[in-house]
Amino acid sequence: MSGLKKLLSIAAAAALGVSMAAVNVSALEAYEPYSYDRWGDAVPSQAGYTAEYIVDGNTIGCGAFSEPSDIYFSHDHKFYIADSKNNRIVVTDVDFNLVGIIDELEYDGKKEKLKAPAGVYVDQYTKAVYICDTENERVIKCDENGKIDRFFEKPSSELFSEELTFNPKKVITDKAGNVYVVVQSVTKGAVMYDSKGEFLGYYGANRVEATSKVLWNAFWNTISTEEQRARSVKSTPTGFTSFDIDDEGFIYTVTASREVKTDAVKKLNPKGANILETLGATETTYGDNPPAYYSLYSKESQLTDIDIGPNGEINILDFVHGRVFQYDKLANLMFIMGGQGEQLGTFRSAQALETYDNKIYVIDALKNNITVFRRTAFGEIVTKATNLYNEGFYEESYEPWKDVLKYDGNYRRAYIGIGNALFQREDYKNAMKYYKVAISRKRYNKAYEGYRNLFLKKYFSAIVVFIVVIIVFVIVYKRLKATGRLGKKRRRRL
Amino acid sequence: MLDLTKGQFLKHVIFHPFEGFEDLRWKKGGSGRIAFGIVCLLFFQQLAWDRLYGFQYYVAYDKLFNIVPYLFKSFVLFFTFVVANWAMCTLFDGEGSLKNIYINTAYALVPYITGYLIGTFLSHFLVQDEYIFIEACEIIGTAWTVVLFISGIKAVHQFTIWKTLWLLLLTLVAMVAILFLLVLLLTLFQQVLIFVLSLYTEITYRFRV
Numbered sequence: 001m002s003g004l005k006k007l008l009s010i011a012a013a014a015a016l017g018v019s020m021a022a023v024n025v026s027a028l029e030a031y032e033p034y035s036y037d038r039w040g041d042a043v044p045s046q047a048g049y050t051a052e053y054i055v056d057g058n059t060i061g062c063g064a065f066s067e068p069s070d071i072y073f074s075h076d077h078k079f080y081i082a083d084s085k086n087n088r089i090v091v092t093d094v095d096f097n098l099v100g101i102i103d104e105l106e107y108d109g110k111k112e113k114l115k116a117p118a119g120v121y122v123d124q125y126t127k128a129v130y131i132c133d134t135e136n137e138r139v140i141k142c143d144e145n146g147k148i149d150r151f152f153e154k155p156s157s158e159l160f161s162e163e164l165t166f167n168p169k170k171v172i173t174d175k176a177g178n179v180y181v182v183v184q185s186v187t188k189g190a191v192m193y194d195s196k197g198e199f200l201g202y203y204g205a206n207r208v209e210a211t212s213k214v215l216w217n218a219f220w221n222t223i224s225t226e227e228q229r230a231r232s233v234k235s236t237p238t239g240f241t242s243f244d245i246d247d248e249g250f251i252y253t254v255t256a257s258r259e260v261k262t263d264a265v266k267k268l269n270p271k272g273a274n275i276l277e278t279l280g281a282t283e284t285t286y287g288d289n290p291p292a293y294y295s296l297y298s299k300e301s302q303l304t305d306i307d308i309g310p311n312g313e314i315n316i317l318d319f320v321h322g323r324v325f326q327y328d329k330l331a332n333l334m335f336i337m338g339g340q341g342e343q344l345g346t347f348r349s350a351q352a353l354e355t356y357d358n359k360i361y362v363i364d365a366l367k368n369n370i371t372v373f374r375r376t377a378f379g380e381i382v383t384k385a386t387n388l389y390n391e392g393f394y395e396e397s398y399e400p401w402k403d404v405l406k407y408d409g410n411y412r413r414a415y416i417g418i419g420n421a422l423f424q425r426e427d428y429k430n431a432m433k434y435y436k437v438a439i440s441r442k443r444y445n446k447a448y449e450g451y452r453n454l455f456l457k458k459y460f461s462a463i464v465v466f467i468v469v470i471i472v473f474v475i476v477y478k479r480l481k482a483t484g485r486l487g488k489k490r491r492r493r494l
Numbered sequence: 495m496l497d498l499t500k501g502q503f504l505k506h507v508i509f510h511p512f513e514g515f516e517d518l519r520w521k522k523g524g525s526g527r528i529a530f531g532i533v534c535l536l537f538f539q540q541l542a543w544d545r546l547y548g549f550q551y552y553v554a555y556d557k558l559f560n561i562v563p564y565l566f567k568s569f570v571l572f573f574t575f576v577v578a579n580w581a582m583c584t585l586f587d588g589e590g591s592l593k594n595i596y597i598n599t600a601y602a603l604v605p606y607i608t609g610y611l612i613g614t615f616l617s618h619f620l621v622q623d624e625y626i627f628i629e630a631c632e633i634i635g636t637a638w639t640v641v642l643f644i645s646g647i648k649a650v651h652q653f654t655i656w657k658t659l660w661l662l663l664l665t666l667v668a669m670v671a672i673l674f675l676l677v678l679l680l681t682l683f684q685q686v687l688i689f690v691l692s693l694y695t696e697i698t699y700r701f702r703v
Binding site for chain 2: 039041436439441442444445448449452
């Protein structure tokens, strides 16, 4: 039972630590920073990011935004903001000083205009700008002065149904120059073109979630006739909403659906297979766990945008709650920030996010501005520890994780990190202690195995002697009983 | 022959699954107190299995604790079975009295409880790869109890084996009926209580005015 006592005292100490530290930092935020524990329950946490300031069209000097829908930070350190209702792309530098506006483009000497551009992307190799010219039903490839190189239009292929509208929302390119476009009306994945504008096919479709309805349909399909099947509802997957490509060329997708949780976030390899699951992130729920604590209403998350940070962090934007969820590259939750509201750091209609260095930029279509989040001191330590940990430097991550616990005793990953460091030092007993607080069964099991092996090694001779003594004792006792000596003596005494 | 104390009879019954209960019946060696002790142990075993299991195998959600499910899984289910079995078997010419059914059923549970308690104990010393040992304890205990259980019911009513199995099935149906009625009764009483309470509130309001 002393283990339980220890656990309780650690928990109490952790709670005390939280209550003392929480006074300093979280009071700055317009929302309550929280995190999820091992059970999926929300627990108070420290703010990993703090909303620093907001930027709108007037501060940039290009006139007010009108329903901006996308923001992209290029590799040559410029922001590209798709200002939808103003039919333009605003280009600024890192500090939001106006660099240029792309609204009038030129193609073969003719003027071309944008109509409600929804997405923008800059190819890091060719510096070409790709714009989703949504209401003109095309994707434009141009240079930063607006000289159009090529259009990517609705594919005239039998793979692409005639009836579908071509409404591109997001665009990215890969190293080979292939262009991927998220088209809202397409559920088969991203529409994929080669660099010359040839339609190649679809990439990375979501799977259909095995809901009871889908299974029921599948059952009926096996017994119904051909005609009935043609008339019945088809089970189609939800098309994904947004994507991003990291420097290694992996494409990440998010799917904004309240009902479907399958494939909500994917990391796709070139074959189009989700490798987040093979990395061991099968149990991660992206976005808020329903019901979302710290909110007055209980709604399912709707993930609208994804962005990969400099260390491979996966940043996900939840439109419904107006929150940004930051995961590390193995999809472990790091921080949650934001909320619904009017104050700094909260949103009314969060559309897109972008990261650069230690900052996160979120664009709001109703507030018509960009909110800049900066990583806090706590965030820096967690990021440092996480990076060390993910690269396998458990020993080196020991101190940073200890610091993390000074800020936030609820931070579960810190206990695991410290546990791993101790495990590597073969300090199994303490590793077990930390794993127990983190409620990590598998790791505890490993540490216990190590602890037991050491114990057995240490006391092996003592144990053997003990067993031999017992065996000898039993044999002697039985002999004596069989020959009757023991029995006789007893009887005499009685 | 067989001049055993009540405690020795328990041991005799457990290690002689086929004639033990017959001996118990003719010698009237059963003890209601020991049987009640076993049911209490069953309750403790259910609790231990859910809450005191080795950390490397299972972690209970310890932010919430409710004793009612454990009470239900031990006492309520046990006594419902006894009553249902008695009610059914009496109709089908079973010879067992309520007390004898109760004693035999409780005695039959001993290997199950022991197997699971040993499993729970071992779970603190074994790692996940060695789960097979715990599983073996639990399976052996359960199988043993099933044999004892059928033999006990058979002996107490002096049935053939097929009639025993058939009546166990009927007992199951009767248990469901009893539990359903219990829930119904509880709900009704709740509503009566609410009615009385609101009546009281109404009356106090009248007097205040």
